[in-house]
Every structure is written in C-alpha cells, then in structure tokens.
Amino acid sequence: MIISSRTSIRASLFLAAVLGLAAFDSRYPVLAAKVEDRIVAIVNSDLIMLSEVKRELAPERERIEKRYRGEELSRRLQMAEAIALTTMIERRLQLQEAKAKSVEVGDQEIKMAIKQLNQQGEKLDEKDPASMKSVRDQLLLLKVVDREVRSGVMVADPEMKRYYQEHRDRFALPEEYTLSQIYLKATPEEMADAKAKAREIMAQIKQGDSFEDLALRYSDGPTASRGGRLGLVRQGELLPAIERGVSNLVPGGISDVIDSPEGLHIVRLDDKKPKQFRPYDEVRQEIQALVFQQKSEDMFQAWLANLKNKSYIEIKFGNAPLKQTTSIPAPPPSPTNRP
DSSP, X not given: OOOOTTSOHXXXXXXXXXXXXXXXXTTSHHHHHHOSOOEEEEETTEEEEHHHHHHHHHHHHHHHHHXXXXXXXXXXXXXXXXXXXXXXXXXXXXXXXXXXXXXXXXXXXXXXXXXXXXXXXXXXXXTOHHHHHHHHHHHHHHHHHHHXXXXXXXXXXXXXXXXXXXXXXGGXXXXXXXXXXXXXXXXXXXXXXXXXXXXXXHHHHHTTOOHHHHXXXXXXXXXXXXXXXXXXXXXXXXXXXXXHXXXXXXXXXXXXXXXXTTEEEEEEEEEEOOOOBOOHHHHHHHHHHHHXXXXXXXXXXXHHHHHHHTSOEEEEOSSSTTTSEEEOOOOOOBTTBOO
16 A cells, blocks of 8 residues: 555555554454564664564553453554654654764763663663663754754744734733722522512612622622722632623623532622733743744754655555565655645
8 A cells, every 4th residue: 555645654554554444453462472573663773573563662562451342442542652653653763863973972871861860760770771771762852853953943033022922912911900899698499589688779870870889888808898899809810700890891791690619699890901911022032932932843843854765664464474565655854634
C-alpha cells in the first residue's frame, strides 16, 4: 500500500502504523503463538522490533486496559500502538541526525542527569545499561534540537508587538465591580419562604423603594448595616452564580434573584471599570518566551519533516514474514503539509 504524497508525513506514518501493528497485536492469537519478535519498521539503517514497540507501549497499555473493555479497548490499544511506533520512528530519525552531526553526550552529563531525576523522584540506577541508554538518548535529543532548531530561532520586537495585539485578552486584567447586595440566608428547608421574601423585596425595588433601605431592613449579610454595600470586587472573587448574574448588568442595574449554595442574593452593580490590559512593557519578556516557543515548535516540525523527506522509512505488516510492506514517500515540507 502506497500513501499519497499529498498526505501529511506524520499522518502517513500513523496510518501505516495502524495497519501494520494490527497484524502483530497479541489479540491475534495465531500470530502471537508463532512470532516472538519481528521487524516492524526500518528507519534508514535502523530496525525497530516488535518487542521494542511493546516495551514502549507498556505503561499506556496498562492504563488503557484498566479503563476500557471490549471493542473500545481494542480500538484504543490499536491507536496507542500506532502512536508509539510513529513516536519511535521520529525519535530514531533525530538520533540518527545527532550522530551525523557529531552530537555527543558525556558520561558525566548522564550521571548528573540521573542524579537530578532521582532527586525529582525518578528511580534510575547508574549501573543499569538500559537506564543509561535511555538518559543518553534523551540528552542527545535535547542537544540536537537545541543545535539544529532552537539556536536558529530569533524573536524580533515587531513580532512580539503583533502577538500582543492579536492576543490582548491573554493579558487582560480581571474586571472590577463595585456591588451592593441584599442577602437572604436560607437552609434547604427554609428556601421556599426565602424565595417568597425575595420576590416581595424585588417588587418593592420595582416600585422605587431604596435599595439601601431594603438591605438594611431585610439583608442577613454583614453588609446590611451599610446598605448592603460590598465595595470593590474583582472578576473571579465572586461566587460563580453571582458572577454570572452581574456580568451583563450596566451600572445601576439590579440582578434577578440569584440562587447560590449560600442562599439568595439580589445584587446591584454600582460601578464597573472597563476592561484593562497589562501594558506591553510589563509583559514583554513573557511574550518573548511565548513567541520563541511557538516559533521553535514550527521550526522543529519543519526540521522533522525534512528528516523524514530525506530518509527511507518502511513499515512492515501482514501475516507472511516480511512480504508485505508499506513504503512511505515523504513529501517536501510546506506550511500546509505539517507532520
């Protein structure tokens, strides 16, 4: 089966992996009984074995098997297997590039990394070759991406200002309200009487009675003595039900009766500050990090696409050993063809 070059590279790898691993899954008892290990992918001169994929997948398989059953379990496992194989192929390509670029990791770097991981709660043994290799590979991946991708990422001031303008809500300050309320405390058993009382208060407000006088007369809250005045509060500090009740009010507006876990509320919006934003100079470093991360990800995907484009990648599947293959031609990277 040949995947069209118009299909994205990662999608092609993923589809081929889905097809391929279905044939090797332990849920197919005939194959499982006959085959202990097998080549499932060729990445240039490297082989990826079925046992490696199973080892990579083991933690996710355990999580999925605890959560799902039946057909959904089978579907989830097949998807997880495909993702694991695709990830392994991409990792092999990056490690091969690290070797080609003479990127190296010293033993001392590995020991320091293991020490840090152990301090963070990871249990790794310096004498375990598998642990050492895993840490070495991770450090190689970080180094090669730093050298080949991140070192070339530059963030200019016009880019940061454009990001600031396009994402202003990200830097918005919480809205500020000045509120007053009439609060009726009520247990579930008292709620019917409290609602009747609240309707009576609302009727008096509509007739023009003073909100402050009604708060002084009826409110159970500690603010009753000052006419129900709550003062300045910020968005996010209110009970969610009250926040929803006042969000569309204009200054001077009075909410409907609001039901909350603490009782009933009639809220007046006395003042509302217009939305304000943190100034650009205050958030400049934050924006620089965000733009750098975004550009780094874009460049990484283009770099990875180029690695795939110039590589030989073959995913093997089928019941007959090594006879059916999926060759994946890698199309040239473009803005609309991302891995």
